[in-house]
Amino acid sequence: MDNVKAIVFDVFGTVVDWRNSVARESAPFLARHGGTGIDPHAFADAWRKRYQPAMEECRTGKRPFTRLDILHRENLELVLKDHGLDPVRIGEAELAEWNRAWHRLDPWPEAVAGLTRLKRKFIIAPLSNGNIALMTAMAKRAGIPWDAILGAEVAQAYKPQPEAYLRTAEVLMIRPDELCLGAAHNGDLKAARNCGLKTAFVTRPTEHGPDQATDLGPSEAWDVVASDFQDLARKLGC
Amino acid sequence: MDNVKAIVFDVFGTVVDWRNSVARESAPFLARHGGTGIDPHAFADAWRKRYQPAMEECRTGKRPFTRLDILHRENLELVLKDHGLDPVRIGEAELAEWNRAWHRLDPWPEAVAGLTRLKRKFIIAPLSNGNIALMTAMAKRAGIPWDAILGAEVAQAYKPQPEAYLRTAEVLMIRPDELCLGAAHNGDLKAARNCGLKTAFVTRPTEHGPDQATDLGPSEAWDVVASDFQDLARKLGC
Numbered sequence: 001m002d003n004v005k006a007i008v009f010d011v012f013g014t015v016v017d018w019r020n021s022v023a024r025e026s027a028p029f030l031a032r033h034g035g036t037g038i039d040p041h042a043f044a045d046a047w048r049k050r051y052q053p054a055m056e057e058c059r060t061g062k063r064p065f066t067r068l069d070i071l072h073r074e075n076l077e078l079v080l081k082d083h084g085l086d087p088v089r090i091g092e093a094e095l096a097e098w099n100r101a102w103h104r105l106d107p108w109p110e111a112v113a114g115l116t117r118l119k120r121k122f123i124i125a126p127l128s129n130g131n132i133a134l135m136t137a138m139a140k141r142a143g144i145p146w147d148a149i150l151g152a153e154v155a156q157a158y159k160p161q162p163e164a165y166l167r168t169a170e171v172l173m174i175r176p177d178e179l180c181l182g183a184a185h186n187g188d189l190k191a192a193r194n195c196g197l198k199t200a201f202v203t204r205p206t207e208h209g210p211d212q213a214t215d216l217g218p219s220e221a222w223d224v225v226a227s228d229f230q231d232l233a234r235k236l237g238c
Numbered sequence: 239m240d241n242v243k244a245i246v247f248d249v250f251g252t253v254v255d256w257r258n259s260v261a262r263e264s265a266p267f268l269a270r271h272g273g274t275g276i277d278p279h280a281f282a283d284a285w286r287k288r289y290q291p292a293m294e295e296c297r298t299g300k301r302p303f304t305r306l307d308i309l310h311r312e313n314l315e316l317v318l319k320d321h322g323l324d325p326v327r328i329g330e331a332e333l334a335e336w337n338r339a340w341h342r343l344d345p346w347p348e349a350v351a352g353l354t355r356l357k358r359k360f361i362i363a364p365l366s367n368g369n370i371a372l373m374t375a376m377a378k379r380a381g382i383p384w385d386a387i388l389g390a391e392v393a394q395a396y397k398p399q400p401e402a403y404l405r406t407a408e409v410l411m412i413r414p415d416e417l418c419l420g421a422a423h424n425g426d427l428k429a430a431r432n433c434g435l436k437t438a439f440v441t442r443p444t445e446h447g448p449d450q451a452t453d454l455g456p457s458e459a460w461d462v463v464a465s466d467f468q469d470l471a472r473k474l475g476c
Binding site for chain 1: 307377387411412
């Protein structure tokens with residue numbers, strides 16, 4: 001890790017707790033629009049489940065690169081219909097505000113403190129599939145001290161496409177091996193390593209709730225393995 | 239200005255004092271490489287003079303969009319030759335470091351304090367022709383508290399091309415009239431206003447040295463006119 005100049009981070013699940021936050025944000029909307037019987041956590045999971053298939057249409061070229069705020073909004077309407085709620089009756093203003101639930105995700109408890117330490121030694125930025133407006137609003141609300149907002153929209157490619165990692169190194173004007181990805185997801189790290197990036201695994205064993213079965217530990221010998229962001233900062237000498 | 243959600247700023251001249259900073263950074267390089275007779279401020283001016291023509295080649299499509307760090311480096315070699323110095327003899331490592339003079343520009347004395355106030359109420363970001371790596375390094379060194387790094391590289395267009403302004407609003411997912419440009423240059427503000435942006439003029443009467451003859455005051459009735467960034471923060475209720 002001696003050559004590393006910048007660490008870029010997966011955000012959903014790694015830096016922020018999307019599941020509890022989207023559930024919390026969705027609860028009052030569900031209550032207002034006839035969805036009192038729907039479990040907000042199940043709703044959050046259902047919304048998130050449409051995330052990968054929506055991006056896949058962009059990855060395969062079926063549709064041009066489309067920012068995640070728009071995919072989230074399309075998916076919201078689909079999930080509402082799946083739960084027997086009519087988006088048209090809910091109305092534009094409510095749907096737009098509901099969709100911004102993804103702008104109001106809370107960081108894991110130690111994430112901001114850990115990132116603040118890491119920022120002393122490294123350039124830190126998101127390498128998220130979230131778009132610039134989403135990441136900027138989230139960071140501003142949560143106090144995440146990014147040096148820059150990078151990610152899929154800057155690269156015009158969704159992870160795990162190689163371009164997402166390689167173009168991020170390119171805009172930072174550093175070599176891939178001078179860039180490290182920090183993520184709670186082995187698949188993301190594998191794709192980054194294949195592009196020549198350094199890799200840091202941060203364990204998030206409850207991202208998907210109490211019964212999480214995936215990504216409970218590292219699947220490979222990543223360059224760093226940390227229990228959380230404070231541990232990552234310590235292991236990187238910050 | 240009531241609808242404004244984000245203020246983006248010109249950087250060279252508006253936020254940072256490029257002339258004195260590039261002169262200071264260039265002085266030891268000139269001394270080391272046989273340029274003791276060259277006035278560092280005149281050298282900074284000569285380097286900056288090649289800025290617009292280099293970007294113009296990208297604007298007109300003569301060459302593809304090329305990030306400013308690369309244009310600065312090409313221009314450095316040209317300016318050195320103009321002053322009778324041989325870039326080849328100076329060598330790659332020294333040239334690369336000299337070029338990073340543009341990463342080490344100091345803010346005007348009140349700029350960081352003013353931006354810190356503005357950040358409470360607005361999203362703040364650079365809308366500079368400087369590239370992402372340059373703006374990120376500069377902000378990190380100088381403590382400029384940007385919410386995101388936007389600008390020419392994100393828009394893939396150099397100001398005053400309309401795309402530079404319009405795509406910046408687009409990535410922030412706001413209307414052009416919800417975006418304000420802050421700049422010390424009337425031409426930049428005119429181009430922004432033509433795209434529907436709000437405009438804030440900040441006076442920088444010594445950007446070009448003690449004999450500056452341009453941009454000493456507003457050329458039009460901009461939405462806000464401020465004497466500096468503290469004054470701008472005050473006038474916008476921050």
